[in-house]
Amino acid sequence: MFSINYVYFGVFLVFSMMSFIFSLIFMIMDYSVIFEFELFSINSSSILMTILLDWMSLLFMSFVLYISSMVVLYSKEYMSGDLNMNRFIMLVSMFVLSMMLLIISPNLISILLGWDGLGLVSYCLVIYYQNVKSYNAGMLTALTNRIGDVALLMSIAWMLNYGSWNYIYYLEFMKNDLSMNLISWMVVLASITKSAQIPFSSWLPAAMAAPTPVSSLVHSSTLVTAGVYLLIRFNNSLxxxxxxxxxxxxxxxxxxxxxxxxxxxxxxxxxxxxxxxxxxxxxxxxxxxxxxxxxxxxxxxxxxxxxxxxxxxxxxxxxxxxxxxxxxxxxxxxxxxxxxxxxxxxxxxxxxxxxxxxxxxxxxxxxxxxxxxxxxxxxxxxxxxxxxxxxxxxxxxxxxxxxxxxxxxxxxxxxxxxxxxxxxxxxxxxxxxxxxxxxxxxxxxxxxxxxxxxxxxxxxxxxxxxxxxxxxxxxxxxxxxxxxxxxxxxxxxxxxxNMPFLSTFFINFYPLNFGKIIYNNLDQGWSEYLGSQNFFNQFKNSSMFMQILFNNNLKIFLILLVLWLIFILMI
Structure with a gap:
């Protein structure tokens, strides 16, 4: 049976060679191309997919694809005992495609798609060997990278002021603008989470729980280099x-x-x-x-x-x-x-x-x-x-x-x-x-x-x-x-x-412990006493009182009649 590994190996290798040749041509001609594909248009608003091809993106793509092709070939033997080999190769190819999307995007929205794709697929790959250590490492990786994703989302919101998310047009001449300054800080925050700089370093050694071919790909040309690449693109606005x-x-x-x-x-x-x-x-x-x-x-x-x-x-x-x-x-x-x-x-x-x-x-x-x-x-x-x-x-x-x-x-x-x-x-x-x-x-x-x-x-x-x-x-x-x-x-x-302790204790232990205290004192304590339990007691007491009235209504009626008669006679 012809293996899926060889197919992906061939595809990655061919595209890598093509990308390398194009990057040389673009470099010699000092040439860069921006493609805009209109996905759909509603009234005057059109949704565009933008792709930037210059020597830098093409050269980086060729390297990522070349390393990926070798890793896929290597995985054929390294993961030979694995029952879900095809699933593993699919995950690796999704990982590489997310990176491709990130490399060729001059647009913050499509960068976020690639960025999030890397984060999600890396989580799936880190927990590939399913044990407690892998789950913990995967969660630490995913949560740390979420900080960067949120920073990118905030920079997207700030960039709304410019009328387009194609950041490549605004970097140089908007450098001194307050909005661009904020966007730059957000992009740097996103980059240092993805590239594991202090204080977000602890997820990188933890991500070693992934299979070795994944480590080879993650640590060389994909996940951790995404932050550096983004900053290289944003270097004019820093x-x-x-x-x-x-x-x-x-x-x-x-x-x-x-x-x-x-x-x-x-x-x-x-x-x-x-x-x-x-x-x-x-x-x-x-x-x-x-x-x-x-x-x-x-x-x-x-x-x-x-x-x-x-x-x-x-x-x-x-x-x-x-x-x-x-x-x-x-x-x-x-x-x-x-x-x-x-x-x-x-x-x-x-x-x-x-x-x-x-x-x-x-x-x-x-x-x-x-x-x-x-x-x-x-x-x-x-x-x-x-x-x-x-x-x-x-x-x-x-x-x-x-x-x-x-x-x-x-x-x-x-x-x-x-x-x-x-x-x-x-x-x-x-x-x-x-x-x-x-x-x-x-x-x-x-x-x-x-x-x-x-x-x-x-x-x-x-x-x-x-x-x-x-x-x-x-x-x-x-x-x-x-x-x-x-x-x-x-x-x-x-x-x-002590960074792993800080990241795990601050992310896991203290919030959970604080949650326990709040649960005991508020959920099971004051809010219970003043809230639902209190309502229940009030309703119960009033309904019991009404029950007494309904059960003894004839007696009460006669007593009230006697009292009324006495009251009339007294007057």
């Missing part, structure tokens, strides 16, 4: 205060995620935190006004992050669904090709010269060094880069080069040919993609003039981070009462500065 605010949040997120990943032992969670760190980097450089660089890093990051998750999935698959890196080790002996792909992607993430991550990351750090900014931002950027290299080398030590700690009776191998094909389709782009994209996006190179020490700062920080990661791997904290403070500190870092 005020200076808003950009400073965004820069602060982005740098904090980058630092927090890098620090947290160094204390984590779950393979998928480490890679999720690395995504969070890179999203912080994209947001920060976007807030410095370099939206081209943010877009460039978005694309290169999508390539190596998708490959990284695929390799992690392959390892988890072979280790009987074990995700703890302490059980791994020496995998390079048993799974050489997967390990090779994993290491290339990891080194690309670190920014090793001439892999795809290097071109965007190094350029971002050098442009930052060229800018006139405070020492806090400069230090946080470089420390976070060092931490990235640090947790990457720690991960490589534990999984690739450390001692093998899994079952002695095992069947570790590289036999998953379809999974290897999926990864193999991406690894070429991980190696070559950065340089190709750089030649395409920046026909005129950036002129960077820095002193030698600042020029080699990125390399020095990376080498230092790699050494620290190696040293970190060699000791394991043995907790006792004397080192309890160290234990608390490491727990604080690994729990993302």
């Amino acid at each position: 005020s200076l205060n808003l950009m400073m605010f965004l820069l602060f949040l982005g740098t904090l997120t980058m630092f927090m995620a890098g620090l947290g990943a160094n204390f984590e032992y779950d393979l998928k969670k480490i890679i999720a935190l690395s995504t969070l760190s890179q999203l912080g980097l994209m947001m920060s450089i976007l807030a410095l006004g370099e939206y081209y660089l943010a877009f460039f890093h978005l694309l290169t990051h999508a390539l190596f992050k998708a490959t990284l998750f695929m390799c992690a999935g392959c390892m988890i698959h072979n280790l009987n669904d074990c995700q703890d890196i302490r059980f791994m080790g020496g995998l390079v002996m048993h799974m050489p090709l997967t390990s090779c792909f994993f290491n290339i992607s990891n080194l690309s993430l670190c920014g090793l010269p001439f892999l795809s991550g290097f071109y965007s990351k190094d350029l971002i750090l050098e442009v930052l060094s060229m800018n006139y900014l405070n020492i806090f931002i400069y230090l946080i950027f470089f420390i976070s880069t060092g931490l990235t290299v640090c947790y990457t080398f720690r991960l490589m030590y534990y999984s690739m080069f450390g001692s093998f700690n899994f079952l002695s009776l095992n069947n570790l191998n590289d036999k998953g040919f379809l999974m290897l094909k999926g990864m193999g389709g991406l690894i070429f782009m991980v190696i070559m993609g950065g340089s190709l994209l750089m030649w395409i996006i920046f026909p005129t190179p950036y002129f960077i003039c820095l002193p030698l020490i600042m020029k080699i700062m990125a390399l020095l920080v990376s080498i230092l981070g790699a050494y620290m990661g190696y040293e970190f791997s060699k000791f394991y904290l043995h907790y006792n009462l004397k080192s309890f403070s160290i234990f608390q500190l490491s727990l604080f870092f690994s729990l993302m500065w």
Whole structure:
């Protein structure tokens, strides 16, 4: 029987190639097209569907479709034991289509459709393995993303003043308008919820409950990048205060995620935190006004992050669904090709010269060094880069080069040919993609003039981070009462500065507890005493009184007659 996976794989791949070719043509011709389709017209009001095609949307679409095609091929083998494979592929394709709608929309209404589509389908995918952990993670994801949806709805309401929701027309010349300022703040709020910046970061590692192919898609090019892409589109309308605010949040997120990943032992969670760190980097450089660089890093990051998750999935698959890196080790002996792909992607993430991550990351750090900014931002950027290299080398030590700690009776191998094909389709782009994209996006190179020490700062920080990661791997904290403070500190870092507690307790525990108090004191208390129960007692008493009257009406009538006669006689 011909599988649905191959159909979707073929369709996505063909459309990806077409989109890439068109993006090159549009870029060379400096060309952009806006299509308007009239859906229906009532009197003088017409409902239009607007589509914007320029080199940016087409290039991003080609990357999303290419990664999706590889993920669908990879899923054929990874999800082979699943009874509902077709449903899974349908959900993934709906996810990709929502992203497409978001990418090509210059209109806030159609953006909201794509945005909400991503939110709803991501909920279905996170709870795909139906257990309590998945349900909790799915609810946290859905509720956090709802905040962004509401912000977008409010910006739609404010944009009603302009006569059209095609925001692309108003961004530049309405920049100083109060309404556009409000809309910009709302759009930034929506973006930081979707791209999991502080204080909405806790849903991203929780969403790891989804199957690994979904994680690969979500963390590389779809859900979390939607916020960054929206801000790239809105970059002309962002005020200076808003950009400073965004820069602060982005740098904090980058630092927090890098620090947290160094204390984590779950393979998928480490890679999720690395995504969070890179999203912080994209947001920060976007807030410095370099939206081209943010877009460039978005694309290169999508390539190596998708490959990284695929390799992690392959390892988890072979280790009987074990995700703890302490059980791994020496995998390079048993799974050489997967390990090779994993290491290339990891080194690309670190920014090793001439892999795809290097071109965007190094350029971002050098442009930052060229800018006139405070020492806090400069230090946080470089420390976070060092931490990235640090947790990457720690991960490589534990999984690739450390001692093998899994079952002695095992069947570790590289036999998953379809999974290897999926990864193999991406690894070429991980190696070559950065340089190709750089030649395409920046026909005129950036002129960077820095002193030698600042020029080699990125390399020095990376080498230092790699050494620290190696040293970190060699000791394991043995907790006792004397080192309890160290234990608390490491727990604080690994729990993302207690953000999961804040988001779950503030969203779940306190409202529910408050609801219980209100229920006991109001619903079952005063409102019961003064409300329905009180009415009931009053009605009951009056009806009992009336009942007495009706039961004894003859007696009462005679008594009243006697009283009346006495009264008459007295007068």
